Amino acid sequence: MKNLRIVFMGTPDFAVATLKTLVDNQYNIVGVITAPDKPAGRGRKLNESAVKKYAKSQDLKILQPNNLKDEEFLGELKGLNANLQIVVAFRMLPKLVWQMPELGTFNLHASLLPNYRGAAPINWAIINGETKTGVSTFFIDEKIDTGDMILQKEINIDPNENAGRLHDKLMDLGSELVLTTVASIDNGTVKTLPQKETENIKTAYKLNKENCKIDWNAPIENIHNHIRGLSPYPAAWCTLINGKQELDIKVYKAEKELGNHNLNAGSIISSKKELKVAVSMGYIILKEIKLPGKRAMDIKSLLNGYTFESDAKML
Numbered sequence: 001m002k003n004l005r006i007v008f009m010g011t012p013d014f015a016v017a018t019l020k021t022l023v024d025n026q027y028n029i030v031g032v033i034t035a036p037d038k039p040a041g042r043g044r045k046l047n048e049s050a051v052k053k054y055a056k057s058q059d060l061k062i063l064q065p066n067n068l069k070d071e072e073f074l075g076e077l078k079g080l081n082a083n084l085q086i087v088v089a090f091r092m093l094p095k096l097v098w099q100m101p102e103l104g105t106f107n108l109h110a111s112l113l114p115n116y117r118g119a120a121p122i123n124w125a126i127i128n129g130e131t132k133t134g135v136s137t138f139f140i141d142e143k144i145d146t147g148d149m150i151l152q153k154e155i156n157i158d159p160n161e162n163a164g165r166l167h168d169k170l171m172d173l174g175s176e177l178v179l180t181t182v183a184s185i186d187n188g189t190v191k192t193l194p195q196k197e198t199e200n201i202k203t204a205y206k207l208n209k210e211n212c213k214i215d216w217n218a219p220i221e222n223i224h225n226h227i228r229g230l231s232p233y234p235a236a237w238c239t240l241i242n243g244k245q246e247l248d249i250k251v252y253k254a255e256k257e258l259g260n261h262n263l264n265a266g267s268i269i270s271s272k273k274e275l276k277v278a279v280s281m282g283y284i285i286l287k288e289i290k291l292p293g294k295r296a297m298d299i300k301s302l303l304n305g306y307t308f309e310s311d312a313k314m315l
Contacts, residue, residue: 001022009033015088021175031080058134098140117145118204126229137181148192160233214238216266240315253288270308
């Protein structure tokens with residue numbers, strides 16, 4: 001353990017759990033690379049990444065390069081004299097960065113690779129109705145999430161679990177897997193296997209407005225998975241037509257109810273306590289939504305002060 005000099009690279013909360021685990025286990029973190037501070041909120045105040053905030057609390061050396069190929073940054077990185085680099089939820093690294101340490105650079109990814117390579121593996125596993133997912137460690141190569149596998153750990157996805165809850169479970173599981181991976185590298189027992197390339201590998205595409213939109217004509221199971229797979233962030237959305245109003249709303253929580261009806265997909269049925277949307281083979285019961293300019297609220301609270309017209313519908 002004393003011989004390891006680790007540079008850690010990461011940005012969001014998901015990465016903090018791993019960095020904290022390494023620190024708590026007395027690993028020698030010689031530097032932390034994270035995203036530059038970004039203006040946020042109405043005052044455009046500079047916001048530090050979750051990893052930076054934690055690294056500062058531990059008095060770790062922090063580097064925040066805009067450009068990973070910048071000569072000054074590369075010089076500083078080389079000067080840290082690390083022999084291992086660990087990457088968790090960071091950007092793609094140029095070859096001259098990941099090739100630098102003698103023991104290599106490995107990445108933690110929140111899926112069972114080779115499935116769900118890409119930006120949003122936790123969301124897409126739920127959106128696609130998977131019942132299992134997990135975490136993987138692998139040595140980085142030229143492409144995205146394709147390097148030789150080190151270790152994997154599997155976990156079940158509960159039928160009503162949302163992306164937020166699964167994120168937290170994988171965050172903890174991932175930090176444990178990184179610890180095991182580092183130990184195997186440290187004691188020289190690490191073994192790798194090439195990832196199996198098959199025709200049906202599923203991809204974790206970057207989330208955007210288009211692929212977050214709810215399709216009310218889709219099968220009921222798909223709609224339910226879509227909503228929970230995008231909750232709480234970035235959230236599934238659709239357009240509500242209510243009288244003369246046309247509002248883009250976000251849906252955070254919903255349940256499914258199987259049943260027969262003759263309504264068009266997207267038709268809304270509202271009572272004093274319930275709001276549901278007709279879909280093929282049943283209804284999606286909305287539990288928590290957000291109207292533009294308002295905070296997210298449960299349906300009972302919303303129905304206290306908002307009226308749905310008889311011909312209201314979701315598009």
